Each structure stands twice: as C-alpha cells, then as structure tokens.
C-alpha cells in the first residue's frame with residue numbers, strides 16, 4: 001500500500017470514529033429513535049383514551065385543554081420522529097412500513113390532517129364546547145386510523 005492510500009485509510013478510520021463519537025454524544029441511534037417514537041405514540045393513545053373517558057363523564061371539557069394541547073403538539077412534530085434510516089431496515093422491531101419513506105408526501109399529508117383535527121380539538125376544549133369536543137374526538141380518531149391503514153404494519157401474531 002502506498003503512503004497516499006495509508007493516509008486515506010487513516011482519514012477514513014478517524015472519520016468513522018468521529019461519527020461514532022458524535023452519535024454517543026448527541027444524535028440518537030436508530031434504535032433509540034424507534035423506541036422514543038413508540039413511547040410517544042403510547043402516551044398519545046393514553047392521552048386520547050383519558051380524554052374520551054373524561055368527556056363521557058359529567059366534567060367540563062375546558063379541563064381537557066392541557067391534554068388536547070399535548071396531543072396537538074405531538075401531531076405537529078410526528079414526522080420528525082421518522083428520520084431516514086429508522087425503518088424496518090434498521091434491524092430494530094418497528095411497525096413503521098417502508099411506505100413512510102417511499103411515499104413521504106402521503107405520510108406527511110396524513111400527519112398534517114391529524115394535526116389540523118387535533119388543533120380543532122384543542123380549540124373546542126378551550127371554548128368548553130362539550131358536544132363539539134365529543135364529536136371532534138371521533139374525527140381525530142379517524143385520522144389515526146387512516147394513517148395506520150397505510151403506514152403501520154399489523155402487530156406480530158400473539159402466540
């Protein structure tokens with residue numbers, strides 16, 4: 001090997017080491033990103049279920065403004081939880097289908113529809129409009145389902 005090649009090889013090793021260091025110092029790994037978004041989805045489902053339960057009861061929906069705001073905030077940042085390289089090819093258990101990346105425009109449109117309807121839910125909570133809020137919960141739920149139908153795989157079969 002010539003000196004020149006040795007230098008290039010050394011530069012590559014240093015570069016790779018730098019990358020690994022950058023990852024451990026800040027940027028999350030693909031596995032961490034998948035776990036983070038799955039946790040956010042689980043929390044959002046928990047938030048949604050709690051709102052549905054409380055809206056069925058005698059309370060006022062203005063008390064759910066915090067919950068509705070949390071849901072809409074998540075809806076607005078949802079696509080950022082799916083960076084390139086965090087799909088099934090990352091080798092970590094994920095139900096995100098490859099379509100999240102191959103049909104990115106469609107995925108972002110589905111997320112935007114969710115964010116728009118979650119924004120409305122928040123406004124209805126602030127306005128203390130219980131009938132409107134209850135009806136809007138169903139509309140938001142439909143935006144969850146329509147994204148899942150296309151971009152989320154079925155859960156692994158229970159044994």
Ligand code: HEC
Pocket residue numbers: 034037038039041042044045048078093094095096097100107110111114140141143144145147148151152
């Ligand atoms: C724009 C698309 C999209 C929208 C909108 C969406 N989801 Fe999901 N959801 C996904 C994808 C993709 C996954 C799979 C994530 C993974 O496994 O990496 C997922 C996973 C989940 C999970 C499983 C989390 C876990 O524990 O692994 C739950 C629960 C969930 N979503 C609930 C909801 C609820 C409730 C809503 C609406 C209030 C919603 N989602 C809206 C795409 C979406």
